[in-house]
Amino acid sequence: MQIQKGPIGIFDSGYGGLTILKDVVNALPQYDYLYLGDNARAPYGSRSFDTVYHYTWEAVQWFFSQGCELVILACNTASAKALRSIQQKNLPLKNAHKRVLGVIRPTAEVIGNYSRSGEIGILATTGTVESESYLLEIAHYFPSINVVQEACPLWVPLIENNEFNNPGADYFVQKHLQQIMQKGPAIDTLLLACTHYPLLMPKIEQFIPGGVKVISQGTIVANSLVDYLERHPEMANKCAANGQIRFCTTDSTAHFDANGAIFFGKPLKSEHIQLGH
Numbered sequence: 001m002q003i004q005k006g007p008i009g010i011f012d013s014g015y016g017g018l019t020i021l022k023d024v025v026n027a028l029p030q031y032d033y034l035y036l037g038d039n040a041r042a043p044y045g046s047r048s049f050d051t052v053y054h055y056t057w058e059a060v061q062w063f064f065s066q067g068c069e070l071v072i073l074a075c076n077t078a079s080a081k082a083l084r085s086i087q088q089k090n091l092p093l094k095n096a097h098k099r100v101l102g103v104i105r106p107t108a109e110v111i112g113n114y115s116r117s118g119e120i121g122i123l124a125t126t127g128t129v130e131s132e133s134y135l136l137e138i139a140h141y142f143p144s145i146n147v148v149q150e151a152c153p154l155w156v157p158l159i160e161n162n163e164f165n166n167p168g169a170d171y172f173v174q175k176h177l178q179q180i181m182q183k184g185p186a187i188d189t190l191l192l193a194c195t196h197y198p199l200l201m202p203k204i205e206q207f208i209p210g211g212v213k214v215i216s217q218g219t220i221v222a223n224s225l226v227d228y229l230e231r232h233p234e235m236a237n238k239c240a241a242n243g244q245i246r247f248c249t250t251d252s253t254a255h256f257d258a259n260g261a262i263f264f265g266k267p268l269k270s271e272h273i274q275l276g277h
């Protein structure tokens, strides 16, 4: 019997997951990828558990309808607020052979290795911070590490509106960096726990104290996927490998193509799809 193969699904509330997709494609260029940004309903960062779960599960079902066997939630907010319910409640019912993975666990598995001081700062959306997912996951892998969190609710809108390079962004970047360093003076590692934030890297580096490392998730998630597919050849076998990438958005394709290229680092062409009603 011939195995049904499909692209690897990569989901984000908007453009942020393209920063993850870029590193995943670099690490595993042979596979086919299907990217979906739910731009029409972004940002997710300030939405309730129920809403983020409902939106994310709709997106995952759409990936399944497109033939995906493996879907990565390349959005911390969706990973924090929807992944567990999807894995524990939804998949066993009808899709036990499919896999949905997130970005929080792979990050938590390694982030402690970056710190010498034993104190790590997490910069994230309000939703990710409130979920306390990073506190729980990091405590599991690195029980002696102290984790300090800071929600940066205006960073995603600044980035989505292309203001991340402008002087107006300085105030909000500096404010949250000062606040997290006050809460955790021994922090030597700052994790950008939102897939949008790597675009603010030049400004963040301008305002952090010397000796503090800033870590973004792209390569961490990419390395973890390489490892996962090596450990799960049955899943690797179900991933189509023609080196093709398809981009979809729930909002304007013209906006997606213009803004998405900044996140992905290359020109791209998207298709419009609809989720929910």
Ligand code: DGL
Residues within 6 Å of the ligand: 012, 013, 014, 016, 017, 042, 043, 044, 045, 046, 074, 075, 076, 077, 078, 125, 128, 156, 193, 194, 195, 196
């Ligand atoms: N990119 C999403 C994340 O990683 C957040 C963006 C949003 O608020 O929708 O958390």
